[in-house]
Amino acid sequence: MAVLSALAGLLADDIPPGRAAAIAVATAGAGVVGAVDDHWQAAQAKGFRGHLGALRDGRITSGTIKIAGVGATALAASLLHDREPAAGRLGRLIDIGTGAGLIAGTANLVNLLDLRPGRAAKVSALFALLLSRSGGASLLGAALGALPTDLAARSMLGDCGANALGAGIGAAAATGRPRAVRLIALLAVCGLNLASEKVSFTAVIENHPLLRAVDDWGRGGQPSKDQPG
Numbered sequence: 001m002a003v004l005s006a007l008a009g010l011l012a013d014d015i016p017p018g019r020a021a022a023i024a025v026a027t028a029g030a031g032v033v034g035a036v037d038d039h040w041q042a043a044q045a046k047g048f049r050g051h052l053g054a055l056r057d058g059r060i061t062s063g064t065i066k067i068a069g070v071g072a073t074a075l076a077a078s079l080l081h082d083r084e085p086a087a088g089r090l091g092r093l094i095d096i097g098t099g100a101g102l103i104a105g106t107a108n109l110v111n112l113l114d115l116r117p118g119r120a121a122k123v124s125a126l127f128a129l130l131l132s133r134s135g136g137a138s139l140l141g142a143a144l145g146a147l148p149t150d151l152a153a154r155s156m157l158g159d160c161g162a163n164a165l166g167a168g169i170g171a172a173a174a175t176g177r178p179r180a181v182r183l184i185a186l187l188a189v190c191g192l193n194l195a196s197e198k199v200s201f202t203a204v205i206e207n208h209p210l211l212r213a214v215d216d217w218g219r220g221g222q223p224s225k226d227q228p229g
Contacts (some may be wrong), residue, residue: 002121002146002161006168009138019175019227022080022099025134026171030107037066038158070163074170075102081175085152091179098182099174100171103167105189108209110166111159112196117219118151128172135172139165152219 006027010020056071114120120141128140143165149155157165173185205211 001155002142002157003027003058004162005145005213006138006142007013009141010135011228013135013138015135018081019090019135019172022077022139022175023078023168023171026073026077026103026107027139027164027168029076030070030103030167031160033066033069033073034111034159034161034163036164040065040159042111066163070104070107070167071100074082074107074167075219077167077171078174081171091163094179095174095182098179098186099171101186102174102189103170104184105186105193106170107163108174109168109192109196111162112168112193113201114157114162115157115202116215117153117156118147120162120165121147121150122167122214122217127169128165131172133156134176136169139172147218166212 007024010024010027013020015023069226075096081095081099110120110124113123125143125147126141128136128143130136132140146155146157146161150157170189174182205215
């Protein structure tokens with residue numbers, strides 16, 4: 001439902017057509033690939049290292065498909081963004097690579113946060129709010145719409161919703177700002193993804209009073225979710 005809500009919201013959002021198309025492709029593509037991962041859990045592995053290790057051993061996991069699918073979707077979405085004519089060939093290549101990295105990295109990052117009811121939706125809503133003038137308004141509505149039932153554990157974003165919201169947020173962040181800002185954002189997203197291989201985000205949140213209070217808000221003691229693939 002979060003994916004459909006975000007796509008429907010884009011129709012009413014007053015943003016450039018290229019940006020809207022990029023956000024729509026990123027959101028829909030990551031959502032479809034995430035749905036595959038939600039429903040096919042035959043060969044399990046954890047994290048990039050686990051999935052790539054399984055691939056070296058000749059095993060294709062649902063996470064491997066997700067990595068490839070989200071990456072391809074991110075590249076396609078980045079190619080759709082409006083570009084400045086004066087950017088030049090090198091500038092365009094940098095912008096495309098930065099956009100693809102932001103989309104794929106943010107999709108994975110939001111999915112990594114989907115360990116407690118409402119956590120990924122809260123983070124998605126915050127970043128979508130910050131990007132509301134760049135196409136994030138539809139994503140904000142989708143995240144807020146999913147939040148009540150997610151907090152009550154009556155539904156969950158899953159890989160489908162978390163990847164879709166994250167990819168859409170990445171697509172919204174990949175345009176309309178100076179290149180230096182986008183590169184810094186990409187480095188931050190990549191750094192957090194790499195840190196997740198060594199550090200438990202849940203442990204960090206639970207050890208920080210303010211983060212724990214925000215994370216617990218509205219949940220009512222609901223249990224944690226499974227570790228994402």
